[in-house]
Amino acid sequence: MATIRQVYKNIHAVKxxxxxxxxxxxxxxxxxDLNRExxxxxxxxxxxxxxxxxxxxxxxxxxxxxxxxxxxxxxxYTGSFHNLLTMKLLKDNIFTFYSxxxxxxxxxxxxxxxIFGLSTKSxxxxxxxxxxxxxxxxxxKKAAKLI
Numbered sequence: 416m417a418t419i420r421q422v423y424k425n426i427h428a429v430k431x432x433x434x435x436x437x438x439x440x441x442x443x444x445x446x447x448d449l450n451r452e453x454x455x456x457x458x459x460x461x462x463x464x465x466x467x468x469x470x471x472x473x474x475x476x477x478x479x480x481x482x483x484x485x486x487x488x489x490x491x492y493t494g495s496f497h498n499l500l501t502m503k504l505l506k507d508n509i510f511t512f513y514s515x516x517x518x519x520x521x522x523x524x525x526x527x528x529x530i531f532g533l534s535t536k537s538x539x540x541x542x543x544x545x546x547x548x549x550x551x552x553x554x555x556k557k558a559a560k561l562i
Contacts, residue, residue, distance in 0.1 A: 434558055435508050438551045443502050445545040449537040450512050451497050457487030460532030465490065490522055490530060500531075 439446075450460075459465050466488040468474040478486040491497050499515040512531035513519055522530065533541065541547045556562040 428559075430558075431555070432508055434551065434554045436504065437554050438547060439504055439508060439510060441550055441554075442541065442545060442547050443504070445541060445547075446502050446510070446533065447500055447512070449533055449541060449545075450502075450531060451500055453534055453537055454490050454497060454500075454530065455481065455483050457484035457489050458534060459527070459529040460534050460537075461529055462534040462536065463529070464488070465526050465530055488526065490526065496522060 453459065454465070457464055464487045468477060468486070468488060474486045477484065477489065481489050481491060483489075496514045496516040496518050500512060501515060502510050502512050504510045514522075553562070
């Protein structure tokens with residue numbers, strides 16, 4: 416059993432940014448899925464509609480293809496753009512989303528960079544429903560040798 420002094424040393428030795436980074440890496444797939452789900456519903460990271468279709472005929476076709484977006488732009492036709500969506504973790508625990516699909520540049524130019532990123536609701540879902548907070552606490556406890 417560790418002494419109080421050892422527990423104190425262990426807690427103060429923990430590098431919290433490293434714990435956050437590990438937790439982000441553990442939840443990378445969840446974060447990508449949440450960004451995809453926003454797009455499927457036609458929303459961007461600011462919880463605004465991505466956009467509207469110029470053609471009513473195309474809007475109706477898309478509404479039949481994906482009722483979840485209610486006729487709004489969802490950036491999905493073949494699925495390639497969505498399937499190749501990825502999150503890249505940069506330094507200082509900053510992360511960015513992009514798609515490896517060849518349409519990435521064109522879609523960002525047309526609809527804006529806000530198509531990538533997590534909305535407030537998605538961040539709340541990540542923390543509560545996907546267990547990010549629980550993972551963060553567990554990772555901290557492991558690093559501090561409390562478990």
